[in-house]
Amino acid sequence: MILGAPKCARLLLGCAIILLLAQSAQADTKLKEAVFKYAGGTDLIGAGCAGKLEVSDEGLTFRCPQGTISAIYSGITLMQFRPDLSRKVRRMKIKWKVRPYTRGGKTNRYFTVVYNDTGKLCAMVLEVEPLSMRPYLAEIDLRAGRRIEVKGFEKY
Numbered sequence: 001m002i003l004g005a006p007k008c009a010r011l012l013l014g015c016a017i018i019l020l021l022a023q024s025a026q027a028d029t030k031l032k033e034a035v036f037k038y039a040g041g042t043d044l045i046g047a048g049c050a051g052k053l054e055v056s057d058e059g060l061t062f063r064c065p066q067g068t069i070s071a072i073y074s075g076i077t078l079m080q081f082r083p084d085l086s087r088k089v090r091r092m093k094i095k096w097k098v099r100p101y102t103r104g105g106k107t108n109r110y111f112t113v114v115y116n117d118t119g120k121l122c123a124m125v126l127e128v129e130p131l132s133m134r135p136y137l138a139e140i141d142l143r144a145g146r147r148i149e150v151k152g153f154e155k156y
Contacts, residue, residue, distance in 0.1 A: 036050070036052060036126040037051075039101070039126060040096060040100025040101070041122070041123050042095060042124070043069050046066050055139050057143065059076075060113060062126060069124050071115040071124070072115075076146070077116065078112070079113050079149065082112070083102070083103070083104050084104040084105075089114065092114065092123075094122075094123045095121075109128065111127075111133060112125045112126075
């Protein structure tokens with residue numbers, strides 16, 4: 001009976017490791033399935049339309065049941081992740097079809113992309129939770145070849 005104890009302990013340890021790996025894989029899947037909501041922009045999509053943001057080699061694509069918006073990296077002029085619309089974006093002459101209503105506060109939740117589409121100034125503002133946006137920040141920076149302006153709240 002004593003000889004069977006180490007085998008049983010190894011079996012239990014192996015099962016525990018498999019369960020932990022399965023949970024971490026499930027957590028990674030949840031991060032990749034972040035929900036973005038259309039908060040406003042130059043496309044006629046209903047505010048609050050929930051969808052996914054796809055990051056490809058060519059550009060960003062937001063897909064929701066009411067429509068699809070694509071912005072190629074070479075046309076992007078500004079990307080921001082803030083708790084509101086910046087003064088810089090508000091001063092641009094953007095012809096909003098859905099005017100974004102942003103709450104402000106001390107939590108970044110609005111991802112704004114301003115881009116040119118065949119000579120026309122376009123914008124999309126997506127609402128997303130900060131923890132869900134975190135993995136996208138580095139990937140978009142890398143693929144777009146430019147930085148996303150992120151508002152910081154640290155006091156120095």
